[in-house]
Amino acid sequence: MKKRYFPKIRNDECKGCERCVIACPKGVLALGKALNVMGLPHVFVADEAACTGCSLCFYTCPEPGAISIIEEKEED
Amino acid sequence: MKTFRIIKDRPAGFFAEFEKRPAPLRHNMHYCPGCGHGVLHKIVAEALTDFDIKDRTTFISPVGCAVFGYYYMDCFGISTPHGRAPAVATGLSRAHRDSVVISYQGDGDLAAIGFNEFIHTVNRGENLCYIFVNNAIYGMTGGQMAPTTLVGQKTSTTPHGRCASEDGIPFRVAEIVASQPNPVYVERVALSTPKEIMKARAAIRKAIKNTMERKGLSFVEVLSPCPVGLKKDAAGISKFIDEEMTKIFPLGKLKDVAAERVPVEHPVPVYDREKVRAALFPQENGAEETESSGKKLREDVYNESEIFEKERRIKVAGAGGQGVLSLAYIIAHMARLRNFNVTYLPTYGPEMRGGTADCSVVASRREIASPIVDSNANMLIVLNQPSLDKYLPQLKPTGVIVYDSSSVTLPEIGENQVAYGVPAAQLAVGLGSTRYGNSLILGALAKMMEELFLTPKDTKDFSDVVEAALRECFADKPKIIAPNLEAFRLGKENAFRAETIKTPK
Numbered sequence: 001m002k003k004r005y006f007p008k009i010r011n012d013e014c015k016g017c018e019r020c021v022i023a024c025p026k027g028v029l030a031l032g033k034a035l036n037v038m039g040l041p042h043v044f045v046a047d048e049a050a051c052t053g054c055s056l057c058f059y060t061c062p063e064p065g066a067i068s069i070i071e072e073k074e075e076d
Numbered sequence: 077m078k079t080f081r082i083i084k085d086r087p088a089g090f091f092a093e094f095e096k097r098p099a100p101l102r103h104n105m106h107y108c109p110g111c112g113h114g115v116l117h118k119i120v121a122e123a124l125t126d127f128d129i130k131d132r133t134t135f136i137s138p139v140g141c142a143v144f145g146y147y148y149m150d151c152f153g154i155s156t157p158h159g160r161a162p163a164v165a166t167g168l169s170r171a172h173r174d175s176v177v178i179s180y181q182g183d184g185d186l187a188a189i190g191f192n193e194f195i196h197t198v199n200r201g202e203n204l205c206y207i208f209v210n211n212a213i214y215g216m217t218g219g220q221m222a223p224t225t226l227v228g229q230k231t232s233t234t235p236h237g238r239c240a241s242e243d244g245i246p247f248r249v250a251e252i253v254a255s256q257p258n259p260v261y262v263e264r265v266a267l268s269t270p271k272e273i274m275k276a277r278a279a280i281r282k283a284i285k286n287t288m289e290r291k292g293l294s295f296v297e298v299l300s301p302c303p304v305g306l307k308k309d310a311a312g313i314s315k316f317i318d319e320e321m322t323k324i325f326p327l328g329k330l331k332d333v334a335a336e337r338v339p340v341e342h343p344v345p346v347y348d349r350e351k352v353r354a355a356l357f358p359q360e361n362g363a364e365e366t367e368s369s370g371k372k373l374r375e376d377v378y379n380e381s382e383i384f385e386k387e388r389r390i391k392v393a394g395a396g397g398q399g400v401l402s403l404a405y406i407i408a409h410m411a412r413l414r415n416f417n418v419t420y421l422p423t424y425g426p427e428m429r430g431g432t433a434d435c436s437v438v439a440s441r442r443e444i445a446s447p448i449v450d451s452n453a454n455m456l457i458v459l460n461q462p463s464l465d466k467y468l469p470q471l472k473p474t475g476v477i478v479y480d481s482s483s484v485t486l487p488e489i490g491e492n493q494v495a496y497g498v499p500a501a502q503l504a505v506g507l508g509s510t511r512y513g514n515s516l517i518l519g520a521l522a523k524m525m526e527e528l529f530l531t532p533k534d535t536k537d538f539s540d541v542v543e544a545a546l547r548e549c550f551a552d553k554p555k556i557i558a559p560n561l562e563a564f565r566l567g568k569e570n571a572f573r574a575e576t577i578k579t580p581k
């Protein structure tokens with residue numbers, strides 16, 4: 001059984017503060033150039049494969065639902 | 077086959093949608109990008125569901141950026157006036173024994189405007205969870221200096237940097253709280269690096285747990301980023317917290333005695349309407365209501381004498397400690413017992429004893445416009461010479477004086493003024509205690525009223541009402557009722573209409 005993790009960003013809830021970008025030990029997240037409904041830049045998942053599911057980005061993010069962490073299980 | 081599981085998501089301790097928010101954006105909070113309030117709210121919201129306490133938690137957030145906390149937390153929410161959260165939190169926590177009350181306050185709120193109230197709440201050790209958001213600034217109002225602002229830190233009110241000699245030094249609240257005996261748990265944490273954030277989470281969860289277990293007051297000071305107020309980006313503000321703030325506000329646990337503490341208990345408040353009524357008005361519930369209990373209003377008695385038709389303004393004055401106020405109080409009760417409207421307004425000198433004391437009593441069948449008697453008094457009751465000298469000018473030209481002739485020498489009085497004296501202090505000593513002086517004066521008052529104003533029917537009633545008022549006022553000291561009634565009788569017997577030197581018109 002293989003497990004992997006990845007973050008999911010709700011673009012319209014992210015305020016682009018970059019706290020998660022700094023917090024992520026694996027460099028998974030990066031700030032993009034596109035603007036969301038609030039007119040703010042938001043982060044995107046730049047290196048999904050590197051994510052370990054540590055959830056540090058989730059706890060450092062000030063927005064309630066901007067980041068979720070997903071676990072993917074593959075049964076063989 | 078692939079399966080997916082969400083391991084971290086928007087905590088269910090938040091409302092699913094922020095319907096109270098006015099903006100069209102109902103999923104975001106109103107905070108600036110990167111604000112520590114959001115990080116903290118998330119930790120609290122997560123605990124609300126993890127500990128299953130949504131239905132018994134109240135999140136109190138007073139004025140400051142977090143004033144709209146109740147938009148977000150799916151529990152009870154109150155935003156209080158600036159600095160006033162401790163009082164509201166105390167009331168709630170005491171009134172609802174099993175409630176979990178979280179007082180969430182900023183540094184301007186808690187450490188400046190609300191510190192007085194806060195520190196006494198700490199001293200009482202109320203069962204509360206305190207989250208103190210130290211962001212070193214007033215965020216909401218645009219970045220003014222807070223008590224926690226660092227020396228040298230530029231704010232809109234310290235444009236050249238906080239100056240220690242002019243503006244004081246950063247105020248260490250956690251240390252002050254920890255120095256007090258009652259709080260059970262005090263820790264300082266920071267919302268800078270993920271490692272510190274996870275420690276902050278653990279501390280807040282512990283504080284909430286303590287509150288759930290009624291351990292007393294738990295206090296978590298949180299060094300929190302206000303990137304906008306401090307004009308820094310996310311990296312800059314984290315660095316500021318880790319490298320500057322923690323030098324002055326060291327992180328760590330300052331106190332933890334929760335394990336040794338037994339749950340806090342307070343008397344259980346009674347809300348049942350009927351029980352409250354019964355406690356306040358025992359006579360309504362069949363408790364014996366007799367004339368001798370002094371409680372009964374004699375609605376059947378109507379005082380017919382002409383004197384009662386107009387508003388009567390009485391000044392009672394003497395030295396502090398002479399019983400001036402209790403004498404006035406008895407007179408006010410006499411009026412109340414006969415269904416007059418009555419006001420009682422004591423004035424105290426700053427001295428407990430030796431100074432002067434005076435009291436205004438106004439009785440009327442109509443509404444009373446002012447309870448102050450400082451001119452046109454109908455009656456002056458004086459227990460010492462300085463009071464008579466001081467208040468005589470306030471007596472109406474047709475007013476009456478009742479005085480203690482053992483210490484007061486009557487000066488010249490107006491042509492149409494009358495004075496009745498009784499050697500009250502002297503006779504009281506004979507009765508065994510100076511405290512009977514008041515009843516002796518009431519005797520002189522009764523004699524004066526009878527001779528000058530009362531119809532025969534009211535004459536009898538006047539003595540009755542003196543007795544009823546004495547019984548009421550001394551209800552908790554039944555032993556002294558009989559000697560006071562005796563003093564009243566003696567006062568009436570010994571009272572005299574003074575020969576006076578009249579000032580010609």
Ligand SMILES: Cc1ncc(C[n+]2csc(CCOP(=O)(O)OP(=O)(O)O)c2C)c(N)n1
Pocket residue numbers: 139140141142157158181182183184185186209211213214215216217222
């Ligand atoms: C009685 C009263 N005085 C002053 C204010 C103005 N005022 C609003 S917020 C604030 C400062 C709040 O600072 P803090 O408690 O540190 O919270 P923050 O905004 O930094 O989160 C002040 C002084 C007010 N609203 N009410």
Ligand code: SF4
Pocket residue numbers: 006007023024025026027028029050051052053054055056057058069
């Ligand atoms: S879960 Fe951990 S590794 Fe994954 S993006 Fe978030 S911080 Fe980075």
Ligand code: SF4
Pocket residue numbers: 009013014015016017018019020021042043060061062063066067110
């Ligand atoms: S911490 Fe949250 S709000 Fe800030 S950039 Fe990351 S996802 Fe966006």
Ligand code: SF4
Pocket residue numbers: 106107108110111112113141211215216301302303304305
């Ligand atoms: S001013 Fe500061 S404390 Fe207030 S919302 Fe903005 S970042 Fe947060």
